[in-house]
Amino acid sequence: MDHYTVRKIIDRSMRIFAYLALIVALIPLFSIIGEVFLKGVSSVNINFFTQPSPTVGEAGGGVANAIQGTLITVGLASLIGVPLGLISGIFLSEYSEAKISSPIRFFNDVLSGFPSIVVGIFGYALIVRAIGFSVTAAAFALAIIMLPIVTRTTEEAMKLVPATVREAAIALGVPRWRTIVTVVLSGAKKGVATGILLAVARIAGESAPILVTMGYWRWWFAGLNQPVASLTLNIYIFAISPFENWQVLAWGSALVLVMLILGINIIVRAATREKYK
Amino acid sequence: MSYKFEIENLNAWFGSKHVLRDISMKIREKAVTAIIGPSGCGKTTLIRCINRMHEIGPNARVSGKVLFNGIDIYAADVDPVQIRRKMGMVFQKPNPFPMMSIYDNVAAGLKLNGMRNREKLDTVVERSLKMAILWDEVKDDLNKSGASLSGGQQQRLCIARALAVEPEVMLMDEPASALDPIATAKLEVLIRMLAKDYTVVIVTHNMQQAARAADFTAFLYLGELIEYGPTKALFENPENELTEKYITGQFG
Amino acid sequence: MSRLIDTGLEQLASMVFRMGEMAYKTVSLSLESYIEGINALAQVQDLSETLIVMADEAEDKAFELIARFQPVASDLRILKSYMKVIYDFERYGRYALDVSQVQRASGGLEQCERWINESIREMSEKVLNMVRTSIASLKSHNVELAKTLSETENQVDDMYFKYLDRLVEKAPATNKCTISSVLVARYLERIADHATYVGESIIYLATGEKVTLR
Numbered sequence: 001m002d003h004y005t006v007r008k009i010i011d012r013s014m015r016i017f018a019y020l021a022l023i024v025a026l027i028p029l030f031s032i033i034g035e036v037f038l039k040g041v042s043s044v045n046i047n048f049f050t051q052p053s054p055t056v057g058e059a060g061g062g063v064a065n066a067i068q069g070t071l072i073t074v075g076l077a078s079l080i081g082v083p084l085g086l087i088s089g090i091f092l093s094e095y096s097e098a099k100i101s102s103p104i105r106f107f108n109d110v111l112s113g114f115p116s117i118v119v120g121i122f123g124y125a126l127i128v129r130a131i132g133f134s135v136t137a138a139a140f141a142l143a144i145i146m147l148p149i150v151t152r153t154t155e156e157a158m159k160l161v162p163a164t165v166r167e168a169a170i171a172l173g174v175p176r177w178r179t180i181v182t183v184v185l186s187g188a189k190k191g192v193a194t195g196i197l198l199a200v201a202r203i204a205g206e207s208a209p210i211l212v213t214m215g216y217w218r219w220w221f222a223g224l225n226q227p228v229a230s231l232t233l234n235i236y237i238f239a240i241s242p243f244e245n246w247q248v249l250a251w252g253s254a255l256v257l258v259m260l261i262l263g264i265n266i267i268v269r270a271a272t273r274e275k276y277k
Numbered sequence: 278m279s280y281k282f283e284i285e286n287l288n289a290w291f292g293s294k295h296v297l298r299d300i301s302m303k304i305r306e307k308a309v310t311a312i313i314g315p316s317g318c319g320k321t322t323l324i325r326c327i328n329r330m331h332e333i334g335p336n337a338r339v340s341g342k343v344l345f346n347g348i349d350i351y352a353a354d355v356d357p358v359q360i361r362r363k364m365g366m367v368f369q370k371p372n373p374f375p376m377m378s379i380y381d382n383v384a385a386g387l388k389l390n391g392m393r394n395r396e397k398l399d400t401v402v403e404r405s406l407k408m409a410i411l412w413d414e415v416k417d418d419l420n421k422s423g424a425s426l427s428g429g430q431q432q433r434l435c436i437a438r439a440l441a442v443e444p445e446v447m448l449m450d451e452p453a454s455a456l457d458p459i460a461t462a463k464l465e466v467l468i469r470m471l472a473k474d475y476t477v478v479i480v481t482h483n484m485q486q487a488a489r490a491a492d493f494t495a496f497l498y499l500g501e502l503i504e505y506g507p508t509k510a511l512f513e514n515p516e517n518e519l520t521e522k523y524i525t526g527q528f529g
Numbered sequence: 530m531s532r533l534i535d536t537g538l539e540q541l542a543s544m545v546f547r548m549g550e551m552a553y554k555t556v557s558l559s560l561e562s563y564i565e566g567i568n569a570l571a572q573v574q575d576l577s578e579t580l581i582v583m584a585d586e587a588e589d590k591a592f593e594l595i596a597r598f599q600p601v602a603s604d605l606r607i608l609k610s611y612m613k614v615i616y617d618f619e620r621y622g623r624y625a626l627d628v629s630q631v632q633r634a635s636g637g638l639e640q641c642e643r644w645i646n647e648s649i650r651e652m653s654e655k656v657l658n659m660v661r662t663s664i665a666s667l668k669s670h671n672v673e674l675a676k677t678l679s680e681t682e683n684q685v686d687d688m689y690f691k692y693l694d695r696l697v698e699k700a701p702a703t704n705k706c707t708i709s710s711v712l713v714a715r716y717l718e719r720i721a722d723h724a725t726y727v728g729e730s731i732i733y734l735a736t737g738e739k740v741t742l743r
Contacts, residue, residue: 097335164372168435171330172386172442173362182389187376485599512601514737524601526532 033258040255043248053218053229054245061245063253065220069135069228070260072221073214074204076139081146081203082196088147089154089192094180105155112148119144120209128213135221135228137213142203149202153195157188197268201261207232231257281306281446281476282327287341289322289331296322298500300341304493309468309477311491311508313484315523319500320480324448327478328364329357346445362390364446365439365475369454371431373423373438379406380419382434386442401441409437410467429460433467447471449479453486465490484524488512496520534598538607541594544587545611545618549664551580552621556660556720559625559632560653563713564646566637573629580622587615603734610734614667617723617730621660624716624723631709631716641706644699648692649710649717655685656717656724663727672735675728679742685721689714 047062054061088108092101123141127134161184169179185192207230214227216237221228231253238250282304289297297319304310312320325331329350332339342349350360373382381388383402392398402419406412411433415421423434432452439447449468453461468490471477481487487494488508495505496517504511504520515521522528555576562569591612594600600608638646659681666674692714701707725742732740 162372164368164370165374167330167368168366168372168374168438169385169389170333171328171361171364171366171368172389172438173358173360174386174389175358178389183374183385187374189376484601488599488601513605515602521602525604526534 036251036254036258040251040253043252044255048249048252052220053234053249055218056243061249063229063231063234063249063256065218066229066231066234066253067256068221069217070204070231070257072228073135073138073142073210073230074200076135077142077146077203078196078200080139081143081199082150084143085147085150085196085199086154086192088151089195090158090180090185092151092155093158094176094184108148108151111144112152114145115208116141116145116206117208117212120212123209123213131225133214133227134223134225135214136224138210138227138230141209141213142206145206145209146199146203149199150195153198154188154192157191157195158184160191161187193268193271197264200264204261205232205257207236211236279306280304281346283342283344284327285342285344287323287326287343288339289319289326290336290338291322291334292336296500297326300497300502302495302502302505304476304478306476307472307474308492309472309479309490310493310495311487312478312480312495312497313482313487313523314497314503315528316482317499318497320497321450323497324450324478324480327446328361328366328448330361330366332357362386362442363444364448365436365442365444367432367435367439367447367449367452369451371428371435371455373426373431373434375422375424377423378420379415379423379426379434382423383437383441385438390442402437405437405441408440408471409433410463410470411437427460429456429463432456432460432464436467436471444475446476446478449477451480451482453481453483461486496523498523534594534600534604537590537594537598538604541587541590541608541611544583544590545614546664546668548580548583548587548615548618549667551576551583552618552625553657553660553664555580555622555625557657559629560657560717563628563632563637564650564653566632566639568633570629570633573626577622577626580619584615584619588612591615606734606737610730613730614727617663617727620723621720624720627716628713631712635705635709638706638710640703641710642701644695645701645706645710648688648695649713652685652688652692652714652717655681655688656721659685659721659724663724666731667727670731670735672732675731676742678725678728682721682725682743685718689718 048064049062049067050064051062052065053063088104091098092105092108095101120141122144123137127137127140131137165187166179166184169183170176174183210230210233214230214233216233217227217229219229234253235250235257238246238253241247280303284300284302284304287297287300288295300323312323314320322331326339327343327345331337339351341351343351345360345363349355350357374385377385380402383405384392384398387398387401403412403416406415411430414430415426415434423431426434432455436447436452452468453464456464465486468477468479472492479487479491491508493506494508494511496503496511496515496519498519504515504517506516511520512524515524555573558569558576559573561567562573591608594608598604638649659678662674662678662681665671666678693711696707696711722743728742729740732738732742
């Protein structure tokens with residue numbers, strides 16, 4: 001065999017190997033989605049979306065209150081975490097020469113590595129001790145988890161905007177703050193949105209901090225100083241319960257969560273696609 | 278014949294590096310003045326001192342005066358943002374705003390400073406694109422992305438963008454560096470046309486370009502102004518031997 | 530640092546110098562033939578024609594350098610000067626040819642009065658020297674040497690007008706000598722003029738100054 005043939009064989013086998021590796025890597029993802037879909041789709045009906053969690057022994061029931069609760073918790077957390085993260089990220093990117101930037105960046109990285117249960121306990125100590133187990137405490141803890149992610153991805157996205165764009169705006173006589181907010185931010189919006197999405201998806205799936213700041217809740221939203229239901233905790237509680245209808249609801253909750261995250265992904269992608277070709 | 282700029286004892290530093298040394302020169306209005314010199318001689322720094330862009334850089338410092346219409350732009354009570362609005366700047370690599378359409382690019386300077394009137398913006402965009410000799414090529418689709426144009430067109434787009442805010446001065450930092458010869462030739466014709474209404478200062482490392490397009494030429498070397506005068510005289514019979522050596526290609 | 534244009538400039542320079550040598554030869558030959566009464570028209574014609582061809586080639590070379598290298602400053606001045614000098618050298622040859630034609634038509638100085646002989650000899654010597662000087666100062670870009678041409682040109686002018694005066698005064702016997710010597714004197718004076726033009730070009734080349742040496 002000449003060298004060329006050997007090369008061709010090696011090339012082809014490598015390609016096959018790469019495709020195989022890809023398939024193997026995708027197996028967990030698709031099998032999870034598949035399993036959740038299969039097991040959960042049976043529980044999806046009108047009741048599922050309109051009824052709150054069943055009590056012990058009650059038949060049927062749904063996860064309507066858990067959906068409401070998750071949305072409220074995540075929404076509240078984002079209200080706190082996203083603006084803070086945006087501003088920090090913008091500061092770190094645009095004013096990185098300031099002496100305080102290095103320490104901020106360092107602490108941000110440290111914070112992003114904190115175990116979520118620890119953040120939960122912090123939320124417990126600060127908020128729960130003051131006003132009791134509540135959605136406020138949960139949102140607070142989730143915001144802290146969200147913050148470093150948004151900060152870091154915002155900073156990275158802003159940094160990717162080339163310096164020439166900033167220069168062009170400054171040379172036009174646009175003040176620096178306006179340059180940042182209009183030109184640079186809009187150039188980075190895809191990356192920034194992706195970062196926020198990542199953070200939202202992350203906290204939507206958190207369970208440990210919710211456990212120590214809210215706990216399980218069976219009813220609808222009852223005030224900011226009260227807990228709310230959450231899909232993640234529902235999965236936890238219902239899946240290990242002995243009631244079959246609860247287990248079915250657990251799968252359903254898992255399905256909703258997965259669909260929620262998928263949905264957020266798609267929306268953000270669509271909204272930040274290149275409008276001009 | 279009056280002077281748009283009178284530069285007096287201008288010095289500039291990057292940290293401890295003394296980049297411009299005691300530059301004094303007067304720049305004529307409604308003429309093209311070229312600044313030439315070998316790499317690192319300070320010509321880009323000089324032009325960026327004119328619209329106070331140099332001081333934005335890290336550890337950048339400036340001393341001396343730059344009189345613009347008789348007023349020192351480095352005086353304590355002068356707002357650099359206002360100064361920059363009166364001077365358009367075009368850079369070496371064309372840099373249209375990537376996520377904006379052609380229309381939005383040209384209108385950027387006005388929109389970002391608050392103008393909303395759609396009719397007015399339309400007029401300004403058309404006028405600026407015509408002045409930049411780009412209107413005919415893009416008028417059919419102003420919503421195309423700015424980045425979809427060719428290099429030469431992008432540069433003219435940047436010129437239109439700068440012209441839209443009605444500056445008095447056009448500063449160009451090696452505007453043709455990234456362009457092919459035909460685009461360069463078109464740009465040079467445009468530069469000469471602009472000089473009828475604007476004061477144009479252009480930095481170029483291409484001596485032939487200075488010889489072709491400029492009324493006055495300044496030769497900088499190692500941060501000092503070596504020679505400055507009408508282009509014809511400088512290229513036919515320079516006074517300084519260093520100038521002679523540089524323009525005949527004996528070093529560079 | 531050697532540049533692309535340098536080779537071309539050297540080639541052009543040697544072409545111009547060769548032209549100069551040839552022009553000197555031509556002038557010298559034709560003046561001698563007139564003074565001694567020898568018929569050298571054919572030779573001088575040949576030389577003159579060669580000079581025209583050389584001038585064409587040298588001019589072409591100069592244009593090539595301009596088109597290809599866009600020269601400025603001293604390079605440009607050198608080219609401008611050489612192009613003028615090329616024309617002046619060609620003129621040397623042209624006037625030399627004129628002198629030879631006069632010699633062929635009316636004979637030489639050998640049949641003329643002694644005083645005519647002496648005057649013309651003196652003028653020829655001076656003018657031949659000027660041609661020599663113009664070529665030498667071009668070779669070395671010698672401004673001082675070029676400036677001396679001014680003084681010599683004055684002297685030649687002087688000699689020319691004095692000769693004319695004497696002719697009017699003395700009215701020699703035959704018309705032949707009068708007419709031929711006047712023509713030759715006129716050509717000598719023109720050659721001298723062109724020598725000063727060469728000098729002016731040398732000064733411009735070296736200093737950038739435009740002067741008049743006359």
